[in-house]
Amino acid sequence: MQAVKRFINRMRSKSPWLLHFDCGSCNGCDIEILACLTPVYDVERFGIINVGNPFHADVLLVSGTVNHRNKKVLTNLHAQMPSPKLVVAIGACGLSGGIFREAYNVVGGIHKVLPVDVYVPGCPPKPEAIIDGVVLGLQKLQRLHEQPSVEKEA
Amino acid sequence: MTRTAILIACGLIAGPILGGLVSGMDRILTARMQSRIGPPLLQPFYDVAKLLFKESLVVNVWQVFCAYCYIAASSIALVLFFLQSDLLLILFVQAVGAVMLVVGALSSTSPYSHIGAHRELLQILSYEPLLVLVVVGFYLETGSFKLTSIYAWREPLLLKLPFLFIVLGYVLTIKLRKSPFDLSTCHHAHQELVKGLLTDYSGPFLALTEIAHWFEVILLLGICSLFWATNWFGMAILLVATYFLEVLVDNITSRMNWRWMLSYVWGVGLTLSLVNLIWLHQG
Amino acid sequence: MDMRAVLIALLVLAPLIGAVLCTFLRTQAVRSAIVLATGAILVVSAAFLVPLTPFKLSLASVFGLDLHRIVQVADFILLLIILYYGFKHRHLAIIALGLFQVAMLVTLEFFLVSGPTVYERVNCDQLSLMMVLIISIVGSIICYQAIPYMREHEHHYQVAPSRQPRFFFVMLLFLGAMNGLVLFNDLTVIYFFFEVTTLCSFLLIGHDRTTIATQNALRALWMNSAGGAAFILGILAVYRETGTLELQNILLPGLAGSGIYLLALALLCVAAFIKSAQFPFQSWLLGAMVAPTPVSALLHSSTMVKVGIYLVLRLAPGFAGTFLSQSVAVFGAFSFLAGAALAVGQSNGKKVLAYSTISNLGLIFACAGINTAESMIAAMLLLMFHAVIKALLFLSVGAIEQRIASRDIEDMRGLYAVMPVTALITVTGVVMMIMPPFGVLLSKWMAMEAAARNLYVIIMIALASALTVMYWARWAGTLMSDPFAGRFRPERQPVLTWLALGPLCAGGAALSVFAPWLYMGLIQPVLSGSYTASYILKAGVLENAYGAFAILPMCAVALLGLVVAVVALKRAFKSRIVPAYMSGLQTGQPFFFQGPMNQPVKAEARNYYLDSIFGEKRLTDWVNLGGGILLTLILGGAL
Structure with a gap:
């Protein structure tokens, strides 16, 4: 049983599919995220695929600040992801609202709406940092699943 | 009787295993053509295993029924x-299954x-008659x-049957969901289609459709192999060359629309x- | 009295008596009882006919009167009725064709024929038996469903006084005439029943008495009168060449070389094509859609259009190996293709069914034209399966139409939520039309393998069957297009509707399983006279020298697959149910997303009907032209 569980966990960490959602960022972070897919970084080496659809995704990458208009979209997308799932907040805006945090329509960082697993700081973060963030998230996922008591919570 | 049982088992095992390997090779080859390194060979198996153990989200329960029918039909085929x-x-x-x-x-x-x-229906409409005609070609010869x-x-x-082999190439391109015929679902058309046909299949059910697709790929390669069935060596070369060409075509062409697909595939395919x-017939 | 004669009399006359009773006893309950009883008599008589087949009867007289004389008189009365309608509506074509037929009939009966020409008036072989079973069982089921349907129909349109007596009079008469047509061997009798079906269809199509109904009924009448004219002309020519009016005896080998003889057969074929609404004569069958749905079901499945098929199947051995046979094959394949293409362009459910009927009949004609043992088997199997499944689909669409007040496929989106059982039955019907191991596909497989040596035919068949898959799959998917609706709650329908839909659905599936035995019991004996070498049944696999269709193993595996899928379906109810993907803007309400100002907006996604390619406006003229050219080819080539 334990072996099967470990096997499943390994498979999960070997094939994280990303859903990238831009909550109204300045596109700086988004360009860095997409740079990960280019031959220079080639995230497909790690089995990472950028999918366009929450039903297929394991990791939700969110860039930009959450505002009152798009927070519903964000939670909707998150609800449509089958668990186990991760949320990775990208960039200064995703972490805290960044330079927009005082704006009248802004809710703030991603954590105000969703349970964030990994924060990747930077304005924008480098592609290496983003890949590192995803990998950290996967390690967290594995840790959670190896401790059965925490699993339910997750 | 035992022979039948062994053959059935072979079919059931060979489909997913060979299909997954072919798909893995496909991804590596594609990556190399784009000067990337690409995923490990076993990546398709990792993906499917992960999907199988994800939470099952259902949009409409009939979709689950259909996913099972799809894999049943393609494995039986x-x-x-x-x-x-x-x-x-x-x-x-x-x-x-389709x-x-x-x-x-x-x-x-x-x-x-x-x-x-x-x-996808239009794709079926495009390739189905051609596939029948290829089979008719086999019949007329043998x-x-x-x-x-x-x-x-x-x-x-x-x-x-050289022209019919080219026709089968078109069918293969459509069936493998390769450019320029990857209209119904593909990994690269997020903006346009999300994931098209497979958008609302998720988790284990997506895994089922993926495995079923492997069955189909192996079936089609099997039909290809009929074109050089006299020795194993010739068959292997033919299959590898065909598949390489498919990947090449996938990488050097762009996605077209269905009007073009229908007129082009019917026009060229039927003529050939x-x-x-x-x-x-005359020979 | 001879048991066989009694059964024939019951099959032909019981509906007539029922019909007459319907007109005189005008209460609803009595009428329902009469229809039910007539149907029961038909089914039982047909069942009794099974062990007695094959047989031939002379049947010179009925109740002491000479049968020939009765038919003669009835023929003239019938033509006079048709002429009456022609004059009433001032329709020149009907009058001209009616007068022409009278003239021909006079020529035939009083100048040409001398002495007794027919010795065996009744010829009931397995093909007749198959037709009788289809007519009696499927026809009766349709009449049963018509009882609740017509009640609702008249209630909806507020028809008073009720016109149901007239309706059921014609419906029952139709069944009797059909039985007569397939049982008799005498061409003049067949001609008589041929004309009765023409008149019946005219009356049924015009039943609602709206302008469009009358118009379409008249179109059906003149077209089928043209068919009748071709038929009587064909009889004249056949009699001149062979000196006999027995359907069995005109198919003498050795005659095929003679030009007039082939022309006669070609004329009979043309009459058959008109009855079966092949291109360019499809418009009468499409116009027939205005009638209440049971009428469409009757015309499309068990009666009327099957007359043409029956005739051509009977005549096929007579023209085997001739150019006529070739051209019939091409003509049929063309109809198959054109019908399928036009069906793709339709969003009106009944029109899709209509074109699919024309298309399937085309395939049957193509098989008859290919004229080998395999193709004839395919034709007969398809005839049977098509009758059952098409009746099922028409009755389902009728039931759906009365509930949702539309016959458009777009309006049936998510029907599963409204009428789950009917939706499921309809989907099953669709599945039986396009998927193995069901019978329609079995016969399509046989047809393809038989046609493989005929290039034009096989290419058209290949294209058409892909088109067929397209329009059926689209419809099936649309019916199921509804989100999770909680518990399965069957809708309420009249008992007779369930009694019609249930048996047809189960029957279609059961027939598919028993197809090998049907083939050996019913089809092989018919063919053994004229054709050689065909399939053998080995461990549930139908096999011949170059092909094999594993019917029983496939049925078993399909059943297994179905069980697994159903178990999965049940388990899926326990999964987390989420709304479909709407770019993260789902509202929880199906088809709607959250638009500006938090207002729900409907996401419109219609089916592809490819109007610019397969639209009626675009294709009809070309298709008629093609059909016309091929028809000229048939007639000209026969000369």
Whole structure:
């Protein structure tokens, strides 16, 4: 049983599919995220695929600040992801609202709406940092699943 | 009796294993053509294993039913192929799977699913007649629809059916969801389609459709192998060359629309088939 | 009295008596009882006919009167009725064709024929038996469903006084005439029943008495009168060549070389094509859609259009190996293709069914034209399966139409939520039309393998069957297109509707399983006279020298697959149910997303009907032209 569980966990960490959602960022972070897919970084080496659809995704990458208009979209997308799932907040805006945090329509960082697993700081973060963030998230996922008591919570 | 059982088991095992390997090779090859390194060879198996153990989210329970029908039909088709059954019958069984996948996508209420489903129907419309004509070509040359007789034919069929092999190439491109015919669902069309046909299949059910697709790929490669069935070496070269060409075409062409697909595939495919069939008929 | 004669009399006359009773006893309950009883008599008589087949009867007289004389008189009365309608509506074509037929009939009966020409008036072989079973069982089921349907229909349109007596009079008469047509061997009797079906269809199509109904009914009448004219002309020519009016005896080998003889057969074929609404004569059958749905079901499945098929199947051995046979094959394949293409362009459910009927009949004609043992088997199997499944689909669409007040496929989106059982039955019907191991596909497989040596035919068949898959799959998917609706709650329908839909659905599936035995019991004996070498049944696999269709193993595996899928379906109810993907803007309400100002907006995704390619406006003229050319080819080539 334990072996099967470990096997499943390994498979999960070997094939994280990303859903990238831009909550109204300045596109700086988004360009860095997409740079990960280019031959220079080639995230497909790690089995990472950028999918366009929450039903297929394991990791939700969110860039930009959450505002009152798009927070519903964000939670909707998150609800449509089958668990186990991760949320990775990208960039200064995703972490805290960044330079927009005082704006009248802004809710703030991603954590105000969703349970964030990994924060990747930077304005924008480098592609290496983003890949590192995803990998950290996967390690967290594995840790959670190896401790059965925490699993339910997750 | 035991032979039948062994062949059935072979079909059921070979489909997913070979199919997954072919898919892995495909991804590596594609990556290399784009000067990337690409995923490990076993990546498709990791993906499917992960999907199988994800939470099952359901949009419409009929979609689950359809996913199971799809994998049932495509695995039966491959088993029938291993049992050396009637080729036309195999095509019909394979078509059941394709249709059920479409019906499943239509049973969702998402417009993306619907668009993908209708495009898939148009793809079926494009390749199905050609596939039948390829089989008719086999019959005209060997006098039989049964795989036993076709495999036992004394000379490579490619020499007599060269145009029909090209036609089969078109079918293969559509079936493998390769550019320029990856209209109904593909990894690269997020902006346009989300994931088209497969948008609302998720978790284990997506894994089922993926495995079913592997069955189909192996079936089609099996049909390709009929063109050079006299020795293993020739068959292997033909299959590798064909698949390499498919990946190449995928990487050097862009996605086209269905109007172009229908007119082009029917126009070129029917002409080539007709020429080859007349040739066989008179010969 | 001879048991066989009694059964024939019951099959032909019981509906007539029922019909007359319907007109005189005008209460609803009595009428329902009469229809039910007539149907029961038909089914039982047909069942009794099974062990007695094959047989031939002279049947010179009925109740002491000379049968020939009765038919003669009835023929003239019938033509006078048709002429009456022609004059009433001032329709020149009907009058001209009616007068022409009268003239021909006079020529035939009083100048040409001398002495007794027919010795065996009744010829009931397995093909007749198959037709009788289809007519009696499927026809009766349709009449049963018509009882609740017509009640609702008249209630909806507020028809008073009720016109149901007239309706059921014609419906029952139709069944009797059909039985007569397939049982008799005498061409003049067949001609008589041929004309009765023409008149019946005219009356049924015009039943609602709206302008469009009358118009379409008249179109059906003149077209089928043209068919009748071709038929009587064909009889004249056949009699001149062979000196006999027995359907069995005109198919003498050795005659095929004679030009007039082939022309006669070609004329009979043309009459058959008109009855079966092949291109370019499809418009009468499409116009027939205005009638209440049971009428469409009757015309499309068990009666009327099957007359043409029956005739051509009977005549096929007579023209085997001739150019006529070739051209019939091409003509049929063309109809198959054109019908399928036009069906793709339709969003009106009944029109899709209509074109699919024309298309399937085309395939049957193509098989008859290919004229080998395999193709004839395919034709007969398809005839049977098509009758059952098409009746099922028409009745389902009728039931759906009465509930949702539309016959458009777009309006049936998510029908599963409204009428789950009917939706499921309809989907099953669709599945039986396009998927193995069901019978329609079995016969399609046989047809393809038989046609493989005929290039034009096989290319058209290949294209058409892909088109067929397209329009059926689209419809099936649309019916199921509804989100999770909680518990399965069957809708309410009249008992007779369930009694019609249930048996047809189960029957279609059961027939598919028993197809090998049907083939050996019913089809092989018919063919053994004229054709050689065909399939053998080995361990549930139908096999011949170059092909094999594993019917029983496939049925078993399909059943297994179905069980697994259903179990999965049940388990899926326990999964987390989420709304479909709407770019993260789903509202929880199907088809709607959250638009500006938080207002729900409907996401419109219609089916592809490819109007610019397969639209009626675009294709009809070309298709008629093609049909016309091929028809000229048939007639000209026969000369």
